[in-house]
Amino acid sequence: MSKPRVAVIGAGGRMGAEAVRAVESAEDLELVAALGRGDSLDALTGAGAEIAVELTHPDSVMENVEFCVRNGIHCVVGTTGWTDERLATLRELLPGSPGTGVLIAPNFGIGAVLTMRFAQQAARFFESVEVVELHHPNKADAPSGTAARTAQLIAAAREEAGCPPQPDATSTALEGARGADVDGVPVHAVRLRGLVAHQEVLFGGEGEILTIRHDSMNRGSFMPGVLLGVRRIAQSPGLTFGLEHFLDLDG
Ligand SMILES: NC(=O)C1=CN([C@@H]2O[C@H](COP(=O)(O)OP(=O)(O)OC[C@H]3O[C@@H](n4cnc5c(N)ncnc54)[C@H](OP(=O)(O)O)[C@@H]3O)[C@@H](O)[C@H]2O)C=CC1
Ligand SMILES: O=C(O)C1=N[C@H](C(=O)O)C[C@H](O)C1
Helix, strand or coil, rough: CCEEEEEECCCHHHHHHHHHHHHHHHCEEEEEEECCCCCCCHHHCCCCCEEECCCCCCCCHHHHHHHHHHHEEEEEEEECCHHHHHHHHHHHHHHHHCCCCECCCCCHHHHHHHHHHHHHHHHHHCCCEEEEEEEEECCCCCHHHHHHHHHHHHHHHHHHHHCCCCCCCCCCCCCCCCEEEEECCCEEEECCCCCCCCEEEEEECCCEEEEEEEEEEEEEHHHHHHHHHHHHHHCEEEECCCCHCCCCCCC
16 A cells, blocks of 8 residues: 655754654655755645645745645644634635645644643633743744643633633733733743743642643654644544644543
8 A cells, every 4th residue: 555645844944854754764654755945835746745744934834734735735734823814714725625634733742732631621720820831042933832722722711611810910010021911811931042842831729839831852752743643634634723633632
């Protein structure tokens, strides 16, 4: 049986280079193209790619994913920058290419996916919650896609449970001191040499604190998730947002 033909877009980057190695090492997959900055997307169709792994930059991702969808190439996307408007554009595009699947994974790390799930579960039990994400200083965006998604999931869980807004009596502050407001959840971004990708979710109640922390120590930590996405995407037409949909978290 022929192996799925996989391409990596952003192959010259930190994640892209790791993904190239991971796909090359996977016996059940074939790497047919590795595109860097300046390479034409036509190389994907030229190489007969069936699945593209997209790991570039928030400014590039939309064009790349649109090209793939229009050409019936399944997409496994790790790049951040997915606003509601961009997701709406993609949702409009996908029916024109029935059978094509797009996975957008804010984080491919299994532990990071579990962090989001545990934070969702804890959200309604605590009065206060803040998210702190910590990354290497070469990261293009802030807050991280993972932190934004975590905060959105927490906020939705709190709203569903009827939780009131969390207490915060701050009446004066330097701009930025209370972080970014994501659906009512403060999100703080640290950029520090030596870090890779880390996140803490802090929950506070009367007399107790619950901290959920995840650390990606290297980019290899994301590769089992990338390969899972690659292996599953052809059987998942349409848009899948979050790797949790390919994991049996309730099993
Ligand atoms: N979902 C997840 O689990 C993870 C997601 N990420 C996300 O993945 C993205 C990439 O991260 P990272 O690898 O650290 O970033 P890097 O800057 O190391 O790599 C991005 C690469 O993409 C290249 N690039 C940019 N635009 C294009 C394009 N149109 N075509 C081909 N190549 C292009 C860049 O080239 P140049 O250098 O010339 O700009 C660079 O080589 C980020 O959005 C990051 O947040 C990162 C880690 C995990
Ligand atoms: O840029 C990174 O490094 C990472 N980006 C993703 C994000 O923004 O959430 C995933 C992970 O945090 C690493």
